Amino acid sequence: MVIDRIRPAVQNDGGDIELIEVTQDGVVRIRMHGACVGCPSSNMTLRLGIEQNLKTYVPEVTGVEAIEES
Numbered sequence: 001m002v003i004d005r006i007r008p009a010v011q012n013d014g015g016d017i018e019l020i021e022v023t024q025d026g027v028v029r030i031r032m033h034g035a036c037v038g039c040p041s042s043n044m045t046l047r048l049g050i051e052q053n054l055k056t057y058v059p060e061v062t063g064v065e066a067i068e069e070s
Contacts, residue, residue: 017036017050026061032046
């Protein structure tokens with residue numbers, strides 16, 4: 001799974017990511033954990049790290065959204 005390729009980089013910074021769902025229109029929804037929650041750089045990580053990697057390996061991905069913990 002592509003998320004497993006990205007996860008070590010996120011974990012190196014004290015965070016983690018969890019795949020929640022992939023919508024029919026190709027949006028990947030993830031939940032960020034640990035140091036990623038509330039981190040000012042988490043949006044940059046989401047767009048430049050996670051989204052770009054997913055789009056590279058899975059061209060059907062149209063975007064990535066972070067789901068807040070409830």
